[in-house]
Amino acid sequence: MSNYSVIKKAETETAYINLCDDGIVRVTFKKDKEIHPTQVQENFDAYNHLINGNMYSFLYLPEDTTVVYSAEGLQFSKENSAKAFQKICTAVVIKSLAHRMIANFYNLTFNAKFSYKVFSDYEEAESWCKDLYKKHHNL
Numbered sequence: 001m002s003n004y005s006v007i008k009k010a011e012t013e014t015a016y017i018n019l020c021d022d023g024i025v026r027v028t029f030k031k032d033k034e035i036h037p038t039q040v041q042e043n044f045d046a047y048n049h050l051i052n053g054n055m056y057s058f059l060y061l062p063e064d065t066t067v068v069y070s071a072e073g074l075q076f077s078k079e080n081s082a083k084a085f086q087k088i089c090t091a092v093v094i095k096s097l098a099h100r101m102i103a104n105f106y107n108l109t110f111n112a113k114f115s116y117k118v119f120s121d122y123e124e125a126e127s128w129c130k131d132l133y134k135k136h137h138n139l
Contacts (some may be wrong), residue, residue: 002123023130024056024133027043028061029062036072037076041076044080051086054086055087055088056088057091057129057132058087091118091128092116094118094119
């Protein structure tokens with residue numbers, strides 16, 4: 001694990017969100033929550049409040065083994081994520097092979113305007129996010 005400090009943080013019904021000094025917004029989804037369009041929008045609003053129009057890498061982690069989006073929540077996220085808040089990239093850490101396959105399929109249908117990658121290893125995901133943040137900001 002790397003060494004970073006949390007600059008700002010927020011909590012929503014479904015997530016803990018930390019803006020960190022290494023250029024990564026770390027989003028940990030809470031256990032036993034189903035994410036519907038209302039919760040997706042609540043998370044988008046929290047992201048926008050924290051990043052204040054700046055570009056960061058986003059690293060998503062489930063608190064347990066999975067994140068459960070309703071069909072409507074997934075569709076809302078798919079339709080609105082690219083324009084809802086600015087981001088350099090999205091890394092998702094998923095340990096389960098079945099869930100990684102679903103996340104990769106989602107990526108194929110998403111057509112995002114930013115880099116999106118699924119990882120099984122947290123350190124690899126974090127390193128990728130840092131690298132893209134540095135490249136984007138010429139650091």
